[in-house]
Structures are given as C-alpha cells and as structure tokens.
Amino acid sequence: MRIVDSHCHLDFDSFENDIDAVVERAREAGLCRMVTICTKVSAFDRVLAVAERYDDVFCSVGVHPHEAGSEGDVSLDRLMELARHPKVVGIGESGLDYYYDNSPVEAQKASFRTHIAAARETGLPLIVHSRDADSDMADMLEEGARDGAYPGVLHCFTAGPELAARAVAIGFYVSLAGIITFKSAESIRETVRDVPMDRLLVETDSPYLAPVPMRGKRNEPAYTRHTNRVLAEVKGVSEAEMAEVTTENFLRLFSKVPPPDVSSGAVV
Ligand SMILES: [Zn+2]
Numbered sequence: 001m002r003i004v005d006s007h008c009h010l011d012f013d014s015f016e017n018d019i020d021a022v023v024e025r026a027r028e029a030g031l032c033r034m035v036t037i038c039t040k041v042s043a044f045d046r047v048l049a050v051a052e053r054y055d056d057v058f059c060s061v062g063v064h065p066h067e068a069g070s071e072g073d074v075s076l077d078r079l080m081e082l083a084r085h086p087k088v089v090g091i092g093e094s095g096l097d098y099y100y101d102n103s104p105v106e107a108q109k110a111s112f113r114t115h116i117a118a119a120r121e122t123g124l125p126l127i128v129h130s131r132d133a134d135s136d137m138a139d140m141l142e143e144g145a146r147d148g149a150y151p152g153v154l155h156c157f158t159a160g161p162e163l164a165a166r167a168v169a170i171g172f173y174v175s176l177a178g179i180i181t182f183k184s185a186e187s188i189r190e191t192v193r194d195v196p197m198d199r200l201l202v203e204t205d206s207p208y209l210a211p212v213p214m215r216g217k218r219n220e221p222a223y224t225r226h227t228n229r230v231l232a233e234v235k236g237v238s239e240a241e242m243a244e245v246t247t248e249n250f251l252r253l254f255s256k257v258p259p260p261d262v263s264s265g266a267v268v
C-alpha cells in the first residue's frame, strides 16, 4: 500500500530529536512521499534542509496566516525565486484564520493574494489554510481564479459543504487530516461524502491533531494510515483503494514531485 502525507511540519521543534526515526517509521507504514510545509519564509532554510535530507520528503514555501502580520509582506518575486528549488513543490501554507486572532485580517488577505499569484505564476499547487473563514475564503479563491486558473488544495479540511463545492468547482482538491477520525466530526465526514474521489488527499498536519487511536499523542506521518482508513469507510471503498486513489491524486496535483518507482516498490 502506497500512501502520501501531503502536509506535515517536520521542521518543528517536536521532531528535533528523532526526525530520522520518524521518517523511518513513516516508510515502514507505507508512506512513499511526504511534504513538509513552510509557515514562515524566515524559517524556509530550516524547512528546505529537512527536504534535502530525505529523498522522499519535499517541501513548500509560504507564510501561514498566523504569521502574515509578523513576517511582513513577502513579495511575489521572492516566493517565485524560492519556489525554483527542485525540492519545493507547493506554495503555502497561506490563507485565512478567523479562529485565532494572531494577525490582522487585512494582512492575511494581502498575503493570501500574493500566494495565489505565486501559485498561478509557478503552476505549483497553493496549500490553503482556512479556519472559520468559509465565505471570505470561497470569495477569494474565485476572485483569484477570475485572473487565471491555478492549482490548489484545502488542507486539514474542516469547512462546510459550500466552501468544499466552490473550491472543487475551480479545480481544487480537499485534504483530510486526523480530525476526520474524531467522533465529533460527523459534519465533516458528511461533507466529504460529496467530494469526488479524484479530488481527495490525506495528510497529518503533524505534529498536531493525531488521529484516533493516537489522539493526544504527538502526531507523525506514519499515522496518515489511520486517516486513510476512516476516509475509506466514509467513501465505502477498501483502505488499499483509498490509498491508491489519494496517492494518484497527490501526484497529479503536486506534479513537480517525482512519482515513486511502482514496479520495485522502492522509493526513488
Ligand atoms: Zn494549516
């Protein structure tokens, strides 16, 4: 079974002491690709260093909405320049977070517009973080698409059916994290039933939000399989089929990531 963690944060301090073991456990669990996600351009070197250390780990470049105030305006040119590195396969994570009040809404929106432009210019998928911002997010995604198409994914999906439908309508993918395994997440599972199979991805968002039965522990890429299992139940397919479909979807969206060698099962 080949599986992909489309969104983790392996550069965070909680992985500092055992990153090699974390990556090894992921491989043993069938993970063939992982994308470690940038949250601050000022920390990009650290993120890139993790991706450069492992053949099967790739990274993104961008500014998390929580950091949109403190990181200042990152220019389109700067994002595009950093995105040229062969290990950089996505733009973000960027977006809107109205749940935490960590940076002003206008700063979040300005930063998000720059990231949309970077995704359009580079052709790399935009990794979108959206929390309690469904209606503004859908408006901004569509506004961006009017200036020209760009690929992207709603990561750690917790939104309602309207944002899901409007994002899918402009070609977006939807990535499910451990939250989908929580008992309380019935409304998310219900929304996901209507998302087309060919638009689904899985992720951990580790070190946060470990899926059941690991809930409360530090999350890590190996646990992607628990999310995959629950997603398979929701969609009424086998775990193996869900893993295959989400891996194919990932490779289609993250087109800069070299596909793993299928014939030998080895990671290349
Ligand atoms: Zn996020």
Ligand SMILES: [Zn+2]
Binding pocket: 007, 008, 009, 037, 093, 205
């Ligand atoms: Zn994240």
